[in-house]
Amino acid sequence: MSSEEESNIIEAYFLGSLPKEDVIRLEKRMSEDIRFRESVLLHKQLFESLSENDWSYAKNVDTKRLKEYEQLYKDKETLQLKETLKIANSAYQKKNSKNTKSLLFYLSAALIAIIITVGVLLPKQQTPQELYVDYYTVSDIPSLVSRGGVEETSLIDAERYFEEGNFNKVLDILTSEMTSTIQTNASVLLYKGISEMELKQYENAHTTFDQLIESDLIDAPMGLWYKALLYLKIGDKANAKAVLLQMNTTSSNYKRKETKELLEAL
Amino acid sequence: MYSLLMIDNTIYLTALLENDSKVIGIMYAKIFPKVAKFVLQNRGQRVDAEDIFQKALLQIAVRYRKESFEITSSFEAYLFTACKNLWRRELNRSKTRVTDDGVMELRNEEQDMALATLEQERWELFTEKLGAISENCKKILTMFFAKVSYEVIVQKLGYNSETVARQRVFKCKSKLIETVKNDNRYDSLKEL
Numbered sequence: 301m302s303s304e305e306e307s308n309i310i311e312a313y314f315l316g317s318l319p320k321e322d323v324i325r326l327e328k329r330m331s332e333d334i335r336f337r338e339s340v341l342l343h344k345q346l347f348e349s350l351s352e353n354d355w356s357y358a359k360n361v362d363t364k365r366l367k368e369y370e371q372l373y374k375d376k377e378t379l380q381l382k383e384t385l386k387i388a389n390s391a392y393q394k395k396n397s398k399n400t401k402s403l404l405f406y407l408s409a410a411l412i413a414i415i416i417t418v419g420v421l422l423p424k425q426q427t428p429q430e431l432y433v434d435y436y437t438v439s440d441i442p443s444l445v446s447r448g449g450v451e452e453t454s455l456i457d458a459e460r461y462f463e464e465g466n467f468n469k470v471l472d473i474l475t476s477e478m479t480s481t482i483q484t485n486a487s488v489l490l491y492k493g494i495s496e497m498e499l500k501q502y503e504n505a506h507t508t509f510d511q512l513i514e515s516d517l518i519d520a521p522m523g524l525w526y527k528a529l530l531y532l533k534i535g536d537k538a539n540a541k542a543v544l545l546q547m548n549t550t551s552s553n554y555k556r557k558e559t560k561e562l563l564e565a566l
Numbered sequence: 567m568y569s570l571l572m573i574d575n576t577i578y579l580t581a582l583l584e585n586d587s588k589v590i591g592i593m594y595a596k597i598f599p600k601v602a603k604f605v606l607q608n609r610g611q612r613v614d615a616e617d618i619f620q621k622a623l624l625q626i627a628v629r630y631r632k633e634s635f636e637i638t639s640s641f642e643a644y645l646f647t648a649c650k651n652l653w654r655r656e657l658n659r660s661k662t663r664v665t666d667d668g669v670m671e672l673r674n675e676e677q678d679m680a681l682a683t684l685e686q687e688r689w690e691l692f693t694e695k696l697g698a699i700s701e702n703c704k705k706i707l708t709m710f711f712a713k714v715s716y717e718v719i720v721q722k723l724g725y726n727s728e729t730v731a732r733q734r735v736f737k738c739k740s741k742l743i744e745t746v747k748n749d750n751r752y753d754s755l756k757e758l
Contacts, residue, residue, distance in 0.1 A: 304736050311735075315713060341757045342743060349692045350711035355651070355658040358684045362754040369680035372628045377585075381627055384585045385620045392594040393616070443604060445646065456643050459600070516722065 306336075310343045428540060431565055432532035435558055438462075438494060442519065444487045458491060467495035486512060486519035490526065497530050505530055521552035528562070541566050578641040579634075582627035593623070597642050601649045608653060615649075618656070622648040625683050651686055688755040695745045703738035710735050 312318040313326055330337040348356035358366075372378060426434070444459040454473045461469040474492045493508035509530065512523030524547045531540035544566070547559045581589030598619055605615035622645055629635065637644045673681075696704055709719050716728040725731040746752055 303740070304733075307736055307739065308732070338756070339743075342746070345688065345757065346692060346739075346742070347711055347713070349689050350696065350708065351713065352654075353658075355654045356685060356688060357655070357658075358681045358688070358755075358757070360758045361681075361684055361756070362758075365754045366677075366680050366684060368632065369628065369683050370676045372632055373624070373676040373679050377631070378624065378628060381582065381585055382620070382624060384587050384590060385623055388587055388590045388594055389616055389620060391591065392598060440607075443600075443607075445643065456600075456640065456646070 306339070310340050313340070314343060314347050426565060428532040428535045428537050428566075431562060432529055435532075435562060436529055441490050441494075441522070442487045444485075444491055455488070462491055462495065465498075467498045470495040471499070486515070486517040486522065489515075490519070490522055493523070493526055493530075497526070497533065502530065502534055521547065521550055521554040524550070525555045525559075528559075532562075537566055575637045575641045575644075578645075579626070579630050579637075582623060583631060590623075593645070594619075597645055600646060604646075604650060605653055609657065610653065614653070614656070618649050618652045621652055621679065621682070625652075625679065625686065628679075629683060629687075648686060651689055652682060655682060655685065684755060687751065691749060691751050691755060692746065695742055695749070698745065699738065699741055703734075703741060706731070706734055707738050707742060710739070 309318065309322065309326060313323060318326065326340070330340055345356045348354045444455045444462075458470050458473040461467075461473070470491060474488055474495070489508055489512040493505045493512065496502075496505035496508060506527065509523045509527040513520055513527065515523075524543055528540050528543040528547065531537075531543060541563065544559050544563050547555070548563070577589060578593065580586070581593075598615070601619050601622075602612055602615040605618060606612065610618075625648060626645065696707060699707075706719060706723060709722070714722075716731050719725065719731050719735075720728055723731070725734065
């Protein structure tokens with residue numbers, strides 16, 4: 301059997317496409333042939349490690365190294381650090397909880413003011429800009445930082461600036477350093493487009509969302525959603541509606557419910 | 567920029583070794599919110615994020631104490647990746663709790679953390695080697711190991727046929743396996 305044939309069999313085994321009798325044969329060979337067993341196990345670890353939804357657990361590894369680590373986790377210095385971490389965590393969570401409570405108080409007050417304004421002073425038909433405010437959220441956009449050995453420092457900075465609302469800084473990073481990544485990373489395009497939208501660079505935001513929509517990336521439908529929000533923000537009801545109708549015809553389920561609601565509201 | 571990054575990383579690593587609660591407090595303020603956001607977006611609770619964050623810091627400290635190493639990215643990114651991997655491990659844990667005999671494996675906390683550390687080292691080895699092969703190989707293998715079908719690989723990467731794509735996967739995979747095996751670290755990380 302050539303190495304390529306052997307590789308194809310191992311591959312089929314992990315992809316679940318190997319016939320039952322061949323599975324039995326493969327497992328029998330694993331118990332007899334050390335080299336083959338090692339090759340199968342390495343494939344298994346690679347499949348589990350390099351797949352985002354899986355994890356490669358260590359079961360039968362070098363005991364010496366394992367014991368060394370176990371001992372280090374038990375020693376005095378580690379236990380002291382563990383205690384320091386516990387205290388730091390409590391202090392941080394306590395402080396954060398206070399901040400959240402204050403923020404919630406101000407948000408509630410602001411919300412009541414908005415409800416009174418909308419309910420009493422404004423007509424019932426919402427303007428495109430109001431719809432934009434209602435539907436605009438960035439809480440569900442994916443992180444800029446993907447799993448990988450070398451995480452991009454600049455992307456982490458960009459995400460932090462984005463969260464802080466410092467959109468000029470976000471654009472500085474994403475436009476100057478990420479030219480090669482931009483073509484392959486939907487999150488980068490999203491963060492760039494939204495930042496441009498926030499800075500009222502509407503033409504640029506339009507181009508960026510189009511770039512995402514025309515890509516073959518899985519998150520391309522997100523581009524359509526934010527393009528529709530862009531039109532709402534600038535008060536272009538007709539184009540917002542056209543983009544939402546386009547979203548309705550795609551196979552993606554992204555924001556399907558919200559798309560329907562917005563179309564009804566428009 | 568490079569040296570500033572290194573200084574930054576050293577400050578954090580030293581703080582972990584020296585139990586410096588002030589710098590550890592800064593780590594919480596700077597990095598924990600991002601980890602919490604990730605865990606909450608991936609079927610977890612805030613308390614899970616707290617647990618993962620603490621375990622990742624302990625893991626880095628113990629590894630550094632055993633053998634000092636250099637972090638080539640920022641400490642922030644490195645810690646975030648360690649947290650993400652520990653959370654992946656947690657989410658997949660139900661698959662391994664029960665052994666082939668249907669018996670629950672019982673481990674103490676230190677044993678489990680030692681295993682998680684070796685798993686993280688193995689993940690870093692594989693990721694590093696995948697990052698070092700050609701861009702073309704990296705692309706096809708990333709899809710292959712994510713169990714994307716050959717039909718989709720052909721379509722996305724523009725190969726002429728599934729046979730051509732299969733041959734490419736075989737060549738790239740062989741290269742990856744060779745570089746992994748040639749690395750000394752693999753001997754102590756492989757399954758026996």
